[in-house]
Amino acid sequence: MRVEVCTSTGTYPIIFEQGGLGKASEYFNLNRKALVVTDTGVPESYAQSLLSMCKEGALFTLPQGEEAKSLHYFEQLQLAMLNRSFTRKDCVVAVGGGVVGDAAGFAAACYMRGIDFYNVPTTVLSQVDSSIGGKTAVNLQGVKNIVGCFYPPKGVLIDSELLQTLPKRQMNNGYAEIIKIALTRDASLFEMLENSPPFARIEEAVRQAVLLKQEVVERDEREESLRKVLNFGHTLGHGIEAIQGQEGLYHGECVALGMLPMCAPEVRVRLNKALKKYGLPTQIKVDKQAVIDKVMHDKKREGDAITVVYCGEVGRFSFEQRTEEQLTDALYILEVGS
Numbered sequence: 001m002r003v004e005v006c007t008s009t010g011t012y013p014i015i016f017e018q019g020g021l022g023k024a025s026e027y028f029n030l031n032r033k034a035l036v037v038t039d040t041g042v043p044e045s046y047a048q049s050l051l052s053m054c055k056e057g058a059l060f061t062l063p064q065g066e067e068a069k070s071l072h073y074f075e076q077l078q079l080a081m082l083n084r085s086f087t088r089k090d091c092v093v094a095v096g097g098g099v100v101g102d103a104a105g106f107a108a109a110c111y112m113r114g115i116d117f118y119n120v121p122t123t124v125l126s127q128v129d130s131s132i133g134g135k136t137a138v139n140l141q142g143v144k145n146i147v148g149c150f151y152p153p154k155g156v157l158i159d160s161e162l163l164q165t166l167p168k169r170q171m172n173n174g175y176a177e178i179i180k181i182a183l184t185r186d187a188s189l190f191e192m193l194e195n196s197p198p199f200a201r202i203e204e205a206v207r208q209a210v211l212l213k214q215e216v217v218e219r220d221e222r223e224e225s226l227r228k229v230l231n232f233g234h235t236l237g238h239g240i241e242a243i244q245g246q247e248g249l250y251h252g253e254c255v256a257l258g259m260l261p262m263c264a265p266e267v268r269v270r271l272n273k274a275l276k277k278y279g280l281p282t283q284i285k286v287d288k289q290a291v292i293d294k295v296m297h298d299k300k301r302e303g304d305a306i307t308v309v310y311c312g313e314v315g316r317f318s319f320e321q322r323t324e325e326q327l328t329d330a331l332y333i334l335e336v337g338s
């Protein structure tokens with residue numbers, strides 16, 4: 001299956017194909033120089049398979065984790081292209097999760113003011129979320145995604161076979177984003193997640209989540225209005241993530257927790273069950289004031305209140321204002337469980 005995403009600068013295809021990695025050259029123009037970017041945690045055979053299809057490929061392996069999204073590795077990626085005399089006609093291909101996609105995409109966006117960028121996302125999170133929508137970025141002094149730009153890829157290849165090697169916890173982590181978009185945008189997808197055995201219909205769930213994200217980013221490419229719905233669970237989630245440190249909860253796990261207080265009670269009951277089913281946390285003891293301090297310094301702050309995404313009914317959402325006090329109260333839900 002192939003869908004075209006419309007952007008302000010053109011369109012790009014998302015190709016869904018089980019085993020599609022081995023046929024990437026049918027979808028991407030690899031008949032030129034290509035910098036294939038991966039990280040040390042992604043099975044090497046994936047990047048090697050891509051590399052074998054390139055006319056003149058070079059491999060760049062980043063360390064795994066957020067440290068790869070840095071200006072240091074950004075410079076190394078630029079040098080890797082410069083030293084091989086890449087021109088504007090050459091390309092970058094990411095083979096990895098959101099870290100690789102964000103770092104490689106930003107490097108492609110900047111080299112010679114932008115060369116073609118292809119993405120082969122290899123985690124659930126990157127397949128349903130980070131590879132779609134053209135956001136690229138690196139981190140600076142611990143501030144996530146602060147240096148970056150919108151740079152749509154030339155193509156995205158979603159191959160469900162690549163998820164077979166993904167550790168279980170990373171799988172769960174990505175499902176938080178599927179649950180997020182289903183809960184706010186598509187009641188029938190949420191029902192499918194509730195009613196099918198866990199992870200049984202992963203291809204379908206990923207495809208549906210991608211199509212939902214596609215619709216959102218096409219309607220609001222630059223996150224001026226509707227795209228903010230994708231921040232559901234992220235306001236408190238980011239606050240929890242920020243105080244956890246490196247060894248704490250994964251991003252999706254924090255989003256899972258962040259969604260719970262932002263739902264109507266009857267929605268929360270269903271969400272709570274779904275999160276447990278997909279191995280995601282529903283309860284945590286946190287320093288509420290520390291979380292709220294982080295949240296109130298968040299970029300979404302407007303005056304004394306913060307705009308949050310609220311789910312009053314499965315499949316629907318609204319933007320609402322919450323004060324510091326209301327957000328602190330909401331965190332109690334995570335202490336007692338729901």
Ligand SMILES: NC(=O)c1ccc[n+]([C@@H]2O[C@H](COP(=O)([O-])OP(=O)(O)OC[C@H]3O[C@@H](n4cnc5c(N)ncnc54)[C@H](O)[C@@H]3O)[C@@H](O)[C@H]2O)c1
Binds near residue numbers: 064136
């Ligand atoms: N650009 C966007 O719109 C956007 C949206 C959401 C998140 N993000 C970014 O995405 C990043 C998180 O992405 P992620 O959750 O994919 O994490 P990740 O890229 O760090 O990957 C998680 C881990 O899984 C390993 N891995 C990847 N694919 C694998 C596979 N198929 N088999 C075995 N191991 C594999 C990686 O090496 C890594 O250790 C964050 O930096 C976040 O800021 C970006």
